[in-house]
Amino acid sequence: MTHSPDPRTLADVEEQELLDTVLPRFATRRDVLVGPGDDTALLRLRSGAALATTDTMVLGRDWLDGWSTGADVGHKLVVQNVADIAAMGGRCTGLLVTLVADEDTTLQWVSDFTDAVAAAAQAAATAVIGGDLSSAPAGVRMVSITALGELDSVAPVLRSGARAGDVVAVCGTLGRAAAGLVLLQRGTPEAGPDLVLAQRRPAAPYDQGPRAAHAGATAMIDISDGLLRDAGRIARASGVRIDLDPAALAGDIQALAPALDTAEAEECVLTGGEEHSLLATFPIGSVPSGWRQIGVVGAGAGVTVGGREHVRVGWDHFGSAKTD
Ligand SMILES: [Mg+2]
Known part of the structure; x- marks a missing residue:
């Protein structure tokens, strides 16, 4: 000590x-x-x-x-x-x-x-x-x-391998680090000490990366700049559209609601960076345990939530938030 x-x-x-x-x-x-x-x-x-x-x-x-x-x-x-x-x-x-x-x-x-x-x-x-x-x-x-x-005897999982018909899954939490940052900026860290801790000391599910690779993940990324932005990177690299399911994200939003209002909580879940959870696409039926499905991969481009575009898409180091 x-x-x-x-x-x-x-x-x-x-x-x-x-x-x-x-x-x-x-x-x-x-x-x-x-x-x-x-x-x-x-x-x-x-x-x-x-x-x-x-x-x-x-x-x-x-x-x-x-x-x-x-x-x-x-x-x-x-x-x-x-x-x-x-x-x-x-x-x-x-x-x-x-x-x-x-x-x-x-x-x-x-x-x-x-x-x-x-x-x-x-x-x-x-x-x-x-x-x-x-x-x-x-x-x-x-x-x-x-x-x-x-890598242990598997091919690397790139951002470019997602195919229409795959499912989108996440391992780890969503929006907690960003929610902690909001509380720090607001000067009310006591409203969510666990969220502030997530901002200061994020946790990434390291072992689930190789696990996803062995399970046949077709594309993968860690969520460093926000769910929408990082999903967008997979969509762009793979030439596909990713549609996220609002019902699958409702629990993540609700988990932040005691400390933030619902609109802020939704923004944190969709666009909050520094979370370092893993986001991957898998062929149907291949999602390993520890992961949960939050969307689907289809033909087209970009990322939608429940079929609709969301306007803000996370942290960009070299500019304000922009849609891509
Ligand atoms: Mg990364």
Whole structure:
């Protein structure tokens, strides 16, 4: 357990001292032949191909220190990267972690971030295999993970394989992280502490990615930018139309209703990002347990809800919400 917070900042320590406090926190795994501390890591791969993805979070854009601790940021960064590996049907084999921070960043923040990354990596059955530390101008702090992964004897599940006649299914919750953000923005986090927790520390059903692949999923994505937008990515890549069933989403909307009004709850379920649940299409009769059907794939283009278009479609990093 922590005692009093460490008051020192990065201005007070040498890089080697920082590395000496950070590196021992990362557990290793059998497939990591060379871990952190040498020029690169060396990984044993069982299959002949590697999955690779990266995701970055920037202070002031992707988190606020007033709303999220270093531990929250570390946890979320791991989840969003490993969820991308899972969404291909893969398992994560290693994480490379980069921290770029100004000298006013406290050692306590770095320590909290590091411990959370280590814990979340372990929870995802993977390991931190290396990374980078760099200083930054005043006010700048960003963290990034590059995740590596592999597939177990199945083809990767791409966004482009959905076919008319397939069903659409989701594994995990919908709209909870977005609802938590609404409560934080409103200054009423006490109205839904579990929703705020979902925003700060999302949970992704990693094992269900490979499971869906084995079950014959034809397309898959993790819900990072909202159900409508991410379903739209599958629809576009596959050249199909996805129609979501309002009745199948009613329970998700109702689950948010105590903290939000119904219209807000519906907006969170349809367009809320950062949830990291998995969305996939399957041939009829192939939906594995743990998944629930929320729509169907048909001929055409775009995403509809109960046959009708919805106007707003989620978070776009480089612009306001737009329909696509
Ligand atoms: Mg993704």
